[in-house]
Amino acid sequence: MKNFSYHNPVKIIFGKQTIAQVANEIPAHAKVLVTYGGGSIKKNGVYEQVKAALSGFSHLEFGGIEPNPRYETCMKAVELIRREKVTFLLAVGGGSVVDGTKLIAAAVSFGGNPWDIVAKRAPFTAALPIGVVLTLPATGTEMNGNSVITRAETQEKLSFSSPLAYPKFSILDPETTYSLPPRQVSNGVVDAFVHVAEQYMNPPASAPLQDYYAESILKVLIEEGGKALSAPLDYNVRANVMWAATMALNGLIACGVPQDWSTHEIGHELTALHGLDHGQTLAVVMPGVWRTLRAQKFDKLLQMGERVFGITGGAPEERVEAAIDATENFFRSLGTKTRLSEYGLNASVIEPIAQRFAARGHAFITADMVREVLTQRV
Ligand code: NZQ
Ligand code: ZN
Numbered sequence: 001m002k003n004f005s006y007h008n009p010v011k012i013i014f015g016k017q018t019i020a021q022v023a024n025e026i027p028a029h030a031k032v033l034v035t036y037g038g039g040s041i042k043k044n045g046v047y048e049q050v051k052a053a054l055s056g057f058s059h060l061e062f063g064g065i066e067p068n069p070r071y072e073t074c075m076k077a078v079e080l081i082r083r084e085k086v087t088f089l090l091a092v093g094g095g096s097v098v099d100g101t102k103l104i105a106a107a108v109s110f111g112g113n114p115w116d117i118v119a120k121r122a123p124f125t126a127a128l129p130i131g132v133v134l135t136l137p138a139t140g141t142e143m144n145g146n147s148v149i150t151r152a153e154t155q156e157k158l159s160f161s162s163p164l165a166y167p168k169f170s171i172l173d174p175e176t177t178y179s180l181p182p183r184q185v186s187n188g189v190v191d192a193f194v195h196v197a198e199q200y201m202n203p204p205a206s207a208p209l210q211d212y213y214a215e216s217i218l219k220v221l222i223e224e225g226g227k228a229l230s231a232p233l234d235y236n237v238r239a240n241v242m243w244a245a246t247m248a249l250n251g252l253i254a255c256g257v258p259q260d261w262s263t264h265e266i267g268h269e270l271t272a273l274h275g276l277d278h279g280q281t282l283a284v285v286m287p288g289v290w291r292t293l294r295a296q297k298f299d300k301l302l303q304m305g306e307r308v309f310g311i312t313g314g315a316p317e318e319r320v321e322a323a324i325d326a327t328e329n330f331f332r333s334l335g336t337k338t339r340l341s342e343y344g345l346n347a348s349v350i351e352p353i354a355q356r357f358a359a360r361g362h363a364f365i366t367a368d369m370v371r372e373v374l375t376q377r378v
Pocket of ligand 2: 192
């Protein structure tokens with residue numbers, strides 16, 4: 001096992017009717033900015049619950065943060081915050097609202113060009129405090145310090161990470177997820193599954209506790225993911241999916257083990273250039289990454305096949321292939337497509353993506369690797 005340090009400062013408040021507790025978590029004299037997305041919170045009762053919780057606080061609103069949150073939009077919120085002297089941010093929505101709010105929090109007092117926080121991962125020394133009311137289980141952003149931002153002008157989708165970007169608290173009320181469209185439910189389950197995979201499907205690190213944790217999360221996603229689609233008002237199903245998605249990317253299963261985020265990095269380009277949802281890109285890309293890097297992922301593919309999918313028969317090579325197929329079939333069982341052609345894309349999309357990785361001089365994901373991965377996925 002590798003050395004590690006682990007510190008996760010996010011207070012999680014989980015369960016039914018917990019949004020009212022926002023009032024206990026925000027400093028009494030705070031001036032709050034509520035950030036939200038395209039309006040789903042105004043149709044499912046979340047907005048009213050947040051307003052009620054904030055009745056004793058001075059507060060303003062900033063709506064319109066898009067899926068794949070845009071830098072340009074975030075900068076409008078920064079202007080508002082400076083003008084109105086906001087002291088606390090409350091992000092209400094899915095991963096995009098939370099990620100956008102993390103950039104906003106960091107940009108407010110940043111001396112230089114705020115795009116450098118994302119593009120150059122420029123360090124920042126202060127950020128406004130953030131609270132979260134999460135409405136979409138998927139990204140894990142509610143319990144991590146990561147943020148993924150899109151710059152519309154240049155069609156770039158890039159991430160940054162900072163200890164200052166952790167939310168102070170996150171409220172996870174599974175009932176807020178009843179209103180999710182099936183496509184977002186599926187995207188979320190796929191995203192959480194792939195988060196586990198990026199931290200697990202790597203050379204064994206003599207870390208059985210992390211392995212068993214990771215496999216447990218995968219099993220829960222497989223057992224409950226489909227039920228969230230077929231029984232959307234089942235509270236316990238929603239609760240288990242929500243907690244599994246949080247546990248998939250709060251740093252715990254990454255302790256002491258190697259990670260490989262190739263599927264995410266290649267997937268981000270498909271969103272940036274062709275507009276696929278984040279979860280959709282992952283379902284397309286991951287089987288290609290696993291086959292391209294089969295040698296280094298072989299032992300864990302075998303292990304996952306046996307422990308998660310119950311694949312025990314046949315030669316090791318066959319079992320590895322069956323494990324990759326079982327994973328793709330799981331994504332398809334959720335209604336998520338797994339081929340570029342199913343999104344109307346053909347092999348012509350591959351070279352521009354390969355060139356982007358070449359231009360960045362990416363240490364691990366070479367242009368040739370991108371070509372090999374995506375050629376399999378047309
Ligand atoms: O904008 P509104 O109207 O709120 O609608 C949203 C949006 O259209 C809707 N929605 C959210 N909660 C709902 C709901 N509709 C009905 N009922 C609800 N309860 O769902 C749509 C998608 O929302 P979005 O926030 O974009 O989805 P998600 O949570 O999947 O976030 C995706 C973003 O997170 C990034 C992705 O790259 C992408 O930009 N990621 C962030 C990570 C992190 N910070 O750690 C890690 C991930 O790998 C991921 O990259
Ligand atoms: Zn993801």
